[in-house]
């Protein structure tokens with residue numbers, strides 16, 4: 502017989518940057534309870550099936566698998582999203598893109614496009630905050646589009662919809678009041694790709710050519726054909742790519758080009774307005 506506190510204290514996750522948090526999330530999931538249950542009932546005996554489930558989860562985590570893939574879901578903005586290994590686990594950093602879009606664009610009806618939607622994280626956060634917006638999310642990976650659609654349906658956000666598209670390819674002549682994207686932006690030989698949780702995420706969600714800017718270059722080049730006059734393009738990028746992205750936006754003819762910093766002071770998104 503084992504109690505909750507002993508199972509948590511015995512968890513060995515030496516390679517995780519957050520071992521205690523991981524153990525708590527995995528044990529709570531194995532028990533089918535919220536994390537607060539562990540703190541309220543540390544002396545509670547854990548049934549053998551739940552203890553075995555927890556041991557299996559710990560083994561997967563020790564092999565490096567991200568907690569979100571083991572649990573099958575992840576919080577983003579105010580939403581709980583299903584996640585799966587064919588697309589990126591939504592990151593808190595990306596909430597800066599959502600915040601900036603909400604602050605910049607009036608809450609009046611608007612057509613919004615999320616390129617490379619993955620789980621649908623950005624599209625669904627915007628659709629949830631702005632019921633008057635119609636938000637389209639596209640992804641090249643069919644399984645990601647199906648996942649985003651499952652998240653949309655579970656969250657009952659009828660003002661979002663998803664489609665398979667290689668960037669703008671399936672969008673015809675459609676024009677938008679705002680285009681947002683968190684595209685792949687890691688350089689193919691970046692050493693971070695072989696370390697930590699990111700090893701389990703698909704390279705289709707991460708890698709963009711030799712300098713990490715291939716997809717951003719294509720999006721900036723093609724966006725003007727899909728933007729209404731006076732509307733905005735907003736891109737997430739790496740902390741050291743802001744100057745290059747601003748330069749691409751200016752050369753393409755965007756106005757009011759600027760970057761915004763995350764809480765750590767790193768320039769993580771850049772935006773520009775297509776002239777009227």
Ligand SMILES: C[S@@+](CC[C@H](N)C(=O)[O-])C[C@H]1O[C@@H](n2cnc3c(N)ncnc32)[C@H](O)[C@@H]1O
Pocket residue numbers: 588589590591592595616617618619620621622623639640641642645666667668683684685686705706707716
């Ligand atoms: C960095 S992930 C972002 C996922 C999600 N938007 C988020 O912020 O969590 C990039 C996404 O772009 C998609 N993607 C990559 N190349 C693409 C392309 N050519 N056209 C459309 N989507 C693409 C990937 O499948 C992946 O889902």
